[in-house]
Amino acid sequence: MRNTRTLTRRAVLGAVSVGAVLALAACGNSGGDSDSSGDAGSDSSASAPAGAGTTADATAGAHNAQDATFAQGMIPHHRQALEMAELAADRASSAQVKDLASRIEKAQDPEIRTMSGWLTSWGEDVPAASGGTAKSMPGMDHPAGSGMPGMMDGSDMEMLEKASGTDFDTMFLTMMIEHHKGAVDMAGTEKNKGEYEPATSMADGIITAQTAEIAEMNKLLGKS
Template identity: 75%
Template structure:
């Protein structure tokens, strides 16, 4: 009898152990398997997880928005007559080119693609984006006409970027994206003021 009881007890204990192990495994899976991953992998998972749909939308929208600003800025090198306009265009390039690379890196780490089907004309739905005809006119202009057109268009472009960045600051979650959005608002608001002064506006 004792042997039978002992065997029964062992069987019960074994079953309980297996059940407990399964429960722990299930909990580990629910947890996103952080318990079994290395600290580096856990850190990468945390980075990828600490963002929301707004962060993705911000990066996907701001990349083509910045790219158009760079196209406009590059035109100033041999078309603008004002040294101040050329200087401003250079500031735009230095600020926005690295930001494009940074945002592209975020999208890659999140497993997201750049905005599909984005081209010069397709981006006009975003705030401040120029249509193909606007860009065509800017490409044909030179001298003081270019300066006026460039400043007028870039002010509108910057205002759109500030609006997009403000939305990110309000609804985003990813720390580096919130920080970049804050930088964009600060820098581009200052540049809008500078451009209005160059146009003779207060």
């Protein structure tokens, strides 16, 4: 994972230095893409109520160790995505990046609450929230988090936190693409090995929504 994060930082810095963000301006009329991706994001968010039934319903549903592992890993993974998205509000220069970040928050925050409810009903530990800063984000220095695919480390987040304008836009998109790919991998494992239907349904929604957002972000970066 360390090599992946190193490559990510090199890719980000390289993208900034060559002015890759010029592609953002070229996409100024791509409102249709944003709407389409917004639909995908809402699919992911819509999956939350399906798993947010009563405690009795959650307890009665069959689940296995993979379901618990999925929730315990995806909660801190989503929390870091929210931390990244929150930075976009006053650092991003592109309206499209700000819109994407807002959709990520709206989709993933309810999923965190839903997964926390599952774990509580199963008698499993719910990952503790961090202090809310980039340096203390889950997965930065915690062994379990650092092993999750797509997670940024402390230096990645510090670099993003210090950036602004078009530099931020490029860093955000490049890092979030990697982050989304990690979430898709984790969700794929849940679909294949999970047993609790609301969890496998959420995993399917994550794959659909975040795959669409990866394509959207690549387009904003000028990639095919």
